[in-house]
Amino acid sequence: MSEAELPFFVYGTLRPGEYNHDLFLRGRTAAEEPARLPGAVLYEGPGYPYAVELPAPAxxxxxxGELITPAAGQYRDLLDVLDRLEEYHGPGRPRNVYDRVPRxxxxxxxxxxPAWVYVAAGPVAAELRATGTLIAGGDWLRR
Incomplete structure (x- = not known):
């Protein structure tokens, strides 16, 4: 997959009913539908979760979470806003808190x-695996 205009898979504070959904997504989406991200687990963060990928096969x-499809004309703006929110600075950048990956x-x-997903960047994921609190069932809303 490439830098295509993919929907976004969201699993924490960007889900419908959560505060970042209202701030960043409300009125800017064409569709929102339930979905699941296989091959990953969810960890508690400081007020938000981190998806951490598992080694394959997982x-x-x-x-x-939910698949969020941007409304017509909103894709580029949403991509920029979500990259800033998730502290994603580009592929392989050491300051990334999350990495945006196609999954x-x-x-x-x-x-x-196929969707864009923000997963915990390498150093963050390693720390979570070592000392983090796993969210059983992988559902932020039912933690």
């Missing part, structure tokens, strides 16, 4: 959908 429930999210019927 089993488990994955991470619960396959799954709709409830199992249909895979």
């Amino acid at each position: 089993a488990g429930p994955g991470v619960v 396959q999210a799954l709709r409830p019927d199992g249909t895979p959908v």
